[in-house]
């Protein structure tokens with residue numbers, strides 16, 4: 001008998017029984033989502049429950065699970081529900097539960113080492129993404145924790161590839177003075193390191209330039225046209241290093257004129273990055289592929305698999321046409337991570353270490369759930385789901401157009417519908433308040449989860465259809481309830 005500790009259970013049978021129960025409960029939960037409220041407000045007792053010091057001694061596993069079921073499970077964001085359409089999120093798949101469990105069972109770490117199956121799986125998923133998105137197989141890539149990380153990685157490569165000095169060694173202060181317009185001494189980033197995107201592009205780009213030490217002033221916001229796409233003519237007067245085109249803005253699903261941006265960048269010798277967080281996946285639906293044509297010409301492409309591909313959070317993807325530029329931006333090999341030519345045996349050289357292609361060393365096995373889900377359903381089914389959502393968004397827009405009490409902000413560009421309840425005689429400020437109240441009532445009564453966004457200075461209900469569980473009757477119900485609640489609140 002030894003006193004040495006381990007974190008394995010003393011009673012494997014008991015933990016195994018709990019595991020079986022938890023998996024059954026998880027499947028029951030997902031199977032019965034439609035009967036559940038779309039959202040549940042976490043009451044004060046839930047907040048109060050998560051207060052107190054770390055547990056010093058073991059607690060019974062049954063109690064821990066009970067606590068999870070009572071205090072955690074019901075009060076989450078709820079994006080797996082069929083009537084969740086807030087912001088832009090995906091809704092997960094049951095296979096994701098199994099894949100995450102299997103990845104946890106081997107405590108999988110992806111990124112370092114060669115001759116490990118994780119890397120082969122990830123490289124295959126990346127190749128599948130390239131194929132699905134029309135990108136060359138020779139491109140580099142990485143699975144990430146989401147599109148924020150993908151944008152950051154892509155812009156780091158764009159910055160380092162486009163700078164005329166060694167950014168890794170010198171930092172931004174290495175920019176040769178006077179060469180590049182506004183110098184650091186003049187208080188701005190060197191002009192060579194200026195990135196352009198539309199006023200509607202996502203805030204993760206702002207965070208990226210901040211983290212890259214370029215500062216928010218280096219991200220120039222170009223005005224948009226009536227359909228909230230980047231104004232290519234305005235852009236022509238401005239450019240320096242990189243242009244970001246958006247395939248599907250978060251607010252309205254607007255898609256920038258990607259072929260025009262690709263032409264422009266080619267002509268001017270600029271890096272062309274596309275943020276296709278969710279919209280990139282229109283490329284797999286034959287009837288909608290044309291909407292994102294031009295995207296495949298980007299130097300780098302950021303997208304998510306956890307949004308419109310509905311894979312369990314978190315998993316995003318970044319692809320970089322010039323794999324070597326991506327490696328040059330991130331590769332760093334201290335002695336304890338030595339690998340490459342000349343290394344033999346276990347640290348062989350058959351596949352790259354994926355940690356050379358991003359800023360993280362250890363990453364979870366994001367690829368497994370992607371690999372399993374793509375095999376389970378096949379690309380064609382994912383394509384049908386994407387097309388179904390686009391058709392549902394158009395269906396919802398039709399319902400909105402048929403109701404005099406409702407008004408749509410813009411024609412549907414992709415899978416997002418923004419509309420508001422209107423009532424003659426009410427000011428815009430009152431209508432903003434009214435629509436915000438409708439959103440809250442829909443959520444708090446557990447009917448549906450849209451979010452609210454501001455377009456052209458007015459608040460609209462924002463319905464992003466990236467949910468494989470939604471059915472047309474869910475949109476019928478949404479419209480009925482918005483009209484009923486609008487009348488009820490405005491009447492009161």
Ligand SMILES: Cc1ncc(COP(=O)(O)O)c(C=O)c1O
Pocket residue numbers: 088145146147148149202204246248249250275276277278304316
């Ligand atoms: C267009 C766009 N880019 C980037 C992001 C950030 O993605 P993530 O939340 O996966 O980090 C989002 C999120 O909604 C998005 O809509």
